[in-house]
Amino acid sequence: MSQISVNNLTFSYEGSFDAVFENASFSIDTDWKLGFIGRNGKGKTTFLNLLLGKYTYQGSIAASAAFDYFPYPVTEAQRELPASSFIGELKGNCEEWRVICELSQLGESAELLYRPYRTLSFGEQTKLLLAVLFSDENDFLLIDEPTNHLDFEARETVKNYLSSKKGFILVSHDRDLLDACVDHVLVLNRQTIEVQSGNFTSWWENKQRKDQFDLAENEKHLAEIQKLKKAAKRASDWADKNESTKIGFDPVKEHDRGKGMRPYIGAKTKKMQSRVTQMSKRIDREIVEKEGLLKDLEKPVDLKLTPLSHHKDTLVNIRDYSVQYEDAAHPVFTGLTCGIHQGDRIALHGKNGCGKSTLIKLILRKAGMEEATLPVSETGVCETASGLIISYINQDTSRLKGSLSDFCTKRRLDYTLFCSILRQLDFERVQFMKNMEDYSEGQKKKVLIAASLLSPAHLYIWDEPLNYIDVFSRMQIEKLLLEYRPTLLFVEHDVRFQEKIATKVVRL
Numbered sequence: 001m002s003q004i005s006v007n008n009l010t011f012s013y014e015g016s017f018d019a020v021f022e023n024a025s026f027s028i029d030t031d032w033k034l035g036f037i038g039r040n041g042k043g044k045t046t047f048l049n050l051l052l053g054k055y056t057y058q059g060s061i062a063a064s065a066a067f068d069y070f071p072y073p074v075t076e077a078q079r080e081l082p083a084s085s086f087i088g089e090l091k092g093n094c095e096e097w098r099v100i101c102e103l104s105q106l107g108e109s110a111e112l113l114y115r116p117y118r119t120l121s122f123g124e125q126t127k128l129l130l131a132v133l134f135s136d137e138n139d140f141l142l143i144d145e146p147t148n149h150l151d152f153e154a155r156e157t158v159k160n161y162l163s164s165k166k167g168f169i170l171v172s173h174d175r176d177l178l179d180a181c182v183d184h185v186l187v188l189n190r191q192t193i194e195v196q197s198g199n200f201t202s203w204w205e206n207k208q209r210k211d212q213f214d215l216a217e218n219e220k221h222l223a224e225i226q227k228l229k230k231a232a233k234r235a236s237d238w239a240d241k242n243e244s245t246k247i248g249f250d251p252v253k254e255h256d257r258g259k260g261m262r263p264y265i266g267a268k269t270k271k272m273q274s275r276v277t278q279m280s281k282r283i284d285r286e287i288v289e290k291e292g293l294l295k296d297l298e299k300p301v302d303l304k305l306t307p308l309s310h311h312k313d314t315l316v317n318i319r320d321y322s323v324q325y326e327d328a329a330h331p332v333f334t335g336l337t338c339g340i341h342q343g344d345r346i347a348l349h350g351k352n353g354c355g356k357s358t359l360i361k362l363i364l365r366k367a368g369m370e371e372a373t374l375p376v377s378e379t380g381v382c383e384t385a386s387g388l389i390i391s392y393i394n395q396d397t398s399r400l401k402g403s404l405s406d407f408c409t410k411r412r413l414d415y416t417l418f419c420s421i422l423r424q425l426d427f428e429r430v431q432f433m434k435n436m437e438d439y440s441e442g443q444k445k446k447v448l449i450a451a452s453l454l455s456p457a458h459l460y461i462w463d464e465p466l467n468y469i470d471v472f473s474r475m476q477i478e479k480l481l482l483e484y485r486p487t488l489l490f491v492e493h494d495v496r497f498q499e500k501i502a503t504k505v506v507r508l
Contacts (some may be wrong), residue, residue, distance in 0.1 A: 002030050004051075004140070008059035011050060020046050023059070024193050028169075028186060030065045030140045033162075035178045035200060036171045038188030039426050039470045040442030044171045050143040065140040070133045071126075074117060084113040087132050100493050102131035106161050122352055123154035130158065134165060141168035148467045149176055149395075151352045152493055154489050173259070173442075173471050175200050176495045200471070232279040235272050237314075303424055303453060303476055306487035309342070310458040312385045315487060316340035316363055321380035323358060333508050336380075340459065345481065345488040347498050350508035355396070356491045360463055363489070365466050366391060391457035395464040395491075397444035400436040406446065407436065413454050421450040425473050442468035449477070462490040466497060 005027045012019040020043040028034055036044050050057055051067050072090040095283045100110045104128040113128070114122060120128065126146060133141055146162070147155045155177070162170065162181040169186070170177055171299075178185075178200035185203045187194050196203050200381070308490065318338050324331040332355035340346060348356040364370040368382045404422075408415040419432060424444045431439065436447060445468050452460060466474055473496060481488065481501050492498055 003063045004028050004030060004061070004065065006059070006061050007194060009050070009061065010058040010336070011046070020426065024058075026186070026193050026195050028195060030063075030167055030186070032170045032184045033166050033182045035182035035185045036169050036188075037178070037185055037200065037203070037471065039190075039472055040446065040468065041428070041431065042188040044188065045144055045328075045440070048144060048169065048171070051142060063140070066138065067140045067142055068133060068136070068139040070129060070144060070146060072129050072132065073127075074129075079118040080116060082114045083117050083128055083132075089501050090129075091132050091135065094132055098135035099128075099131045103127065105164070106131060123150050123157075126154065126158065129146075130161065139167075142171075143168050144171045145173075145239055145468065146170075147172065147174055147493070149352070149464065150493060151354075152381055152495070155493055155495075158356055173466070173469060173474065174494055175471055175474075176322055179430060181381065186484060194314065199300040202410075212378050215278070219361075228279050228282055231368050232276050235249060235279065236276045302483075303421070303480040305453055305484040305486055306456045307460070308389060308456050308458045310385055310388065314339050314487075315342060315385050315459050317381060317383050319381040321378070321382045323355060323362065323376050323378055326375045326377065332376075336506075338504075338506050338507070340487065340489055342458075342487050343485060343503075345485070345501055345503045346490070347502035347505045348489065348491045348508060349498075350506050353507040356508060357463055360392075360491070361463055363461065364390065385458075388459060389457045391452045391455040391460045393448045393452050393460075393462040393465045396465065397441060400439070400444050400447060402435055402437075404432055404436065407451075411451055411455075413451060418450055418454055422446060423478065425450065426470075440468070442470060446467050446473065457485065460486050460488045460490075462488065462492070464491050464493070466492055466494050 007025050009021045010019065036047075038044050042269065046055075048069060049055055051063070052069055068091060074086075074090075078086045084096060087096070098115065099113065103110060103112060108124065108127050108131075112124055117125065117128075130146065133143070143162075147158055150158065155174075156360045159177050159180050160178075162168075170178070170181060180199075182199050183197065185196050185198065185200065187203065188194065196206070198206075257420040315436060316339065318336055321336040322331050322334040326446070336359075338346070348359065350356060358374070358376070361370055361374060362378070362382060363374075363384060365373070366382060367390050369387050369390055404419070405415055407413075408418050419427075422432075423429070427443065427446060431443065436444060439447070445465065449465060449469075452462070466477070469477075474494065478497060478500050488501070488502070492501075
């Protein structure tokens with residue numbers, strides 16, 4: 001057990017307007033199971049890369065432990081080979097027998113090591129790389145988003161596996177995973193960094209209590225400031241009025257006043273002005289203290305949506321529907337029967353490769369949104385209502401390139417409204433000046449979500465919309481969907497999101 005001490009860490013990317021870290025100091029223990037929490041673009045992956053020594057920074061990071069990072073980069077050449085031939089290149093001194101032991105804990109056999117890597121499913125690849133990662137007990141492990149794109153079953157396996165381990169930092173926005181696997185949290189707040197014992201839920205409950213306390217204290221400060229301002233104004237008015245009586249007086253009305261009163265009035269006015277000055281200083285102190293209270297307050301702005309109403313109740317009708325790719329030996333799915341009616345929020349549920357994205361693409365094609373034809377044969381019925389308008393979020397963000405204004409022009413979106421929605425999703429204004437290829441994966445997802453929210457539709461189809469999206473934005477989106485109740489077909493492996501949002505579950 002040892003400490004990792006960070007002192008006065010300052011870092012910004014070359015050419016960037018904003019600092020990722022500025023004079024940050026904290027300590028963590030290498031024996032912890034540490035959850036790393038923060039909004040998209042706050043610097044979680046950057047910090048992991050700083051620990052790995054990839055960037056030059058100011059300040060100091062003192063650690064006696066060696067670090068290793070997940071996911072490992074696997075080259076195209078390696079993808080053609082069995083993993084047994086290149087695991088030593090991924091992790092030095094990696095021994096096969098240790099990897100096999102870890103694979104058994106993940107419910108997989110040693111066979112994964114000897115099949116060509118490209119033939120493994122995404123879940124199998126993730127498990128194999130995790131087994132390599134944990135094959136050496138001496139490293140402090142940096143695990144970045146291990147469950148993205150994994151189906152429910154694979155997520156459960158990875159969750160149970162990580163809950164039995166220790167000595168790692170886990171970057172994840174999956175609340176269920178964080179609650180099950182961590183015993184401490186490292187949180188990048190809006191202005192500060194904090195380390196706290198417990199999991200995500202205990203931290204979030206503590207934060208909500210603290211935010212409520214800070215809001216109450218803020219109201220007290222505001223009331224005190226208003227009182228001080230009124231008292232200062234009153235004293236200032238008295239001083240001005242008193243000052244005006246220094247010169248000239250009516251000997252009839254003020255028969256008891258002599259010329260010697262002028263110094264007395266001047267002294268009295270000076271005392272009043274001094275009192276005003278002291279009040280102004282106290283007001284300034286109160287304002288600074290008030291601003292300090294709310295610097296880390298998480299108060300997400302409520303999002304808005306404008307779903308359209310269709311003249312038909314049934315938007316998509318699917319009966320005894322089967323799909324098979326032309327070169328495949330078996331159908332993707334068979335005998336599917338379901339309907340999407342107005343007001344439904346349907347979750348497509350199943351293992352990776354069961355046909356969720358295929359079904360979505362076929363629905364889009366039948367609604368006239370997907371131009372490319374899929375090499376599939378179909379039997380049964382899959383039909384959409386005439387004039388159906390669909391707002392679609394693709395799980396793939398690789399096509400996002402260029403400026404936000406060009407993106408809006410291409411999508412026929414109002415640029416000002418689009419940027420307003422991004423701001424509501426906690427997108428910093430400085431990001432508007434960057435090209436989208438320079439965004440984090442979470443920021444790219446927010447671009448797609450904002451575009452969908454700005455597109456009125458009868459049916460919203462979202463394919464894994466929350467991958468890489470921070471937990472605060474997830475809760476914003478949950479609130480939006482529960483308030484506006486749009487007709488929604490979605491694929492999402494976040495257990496808590498699915499439980500809150502879905503009115504029906506279609507299992508493939």
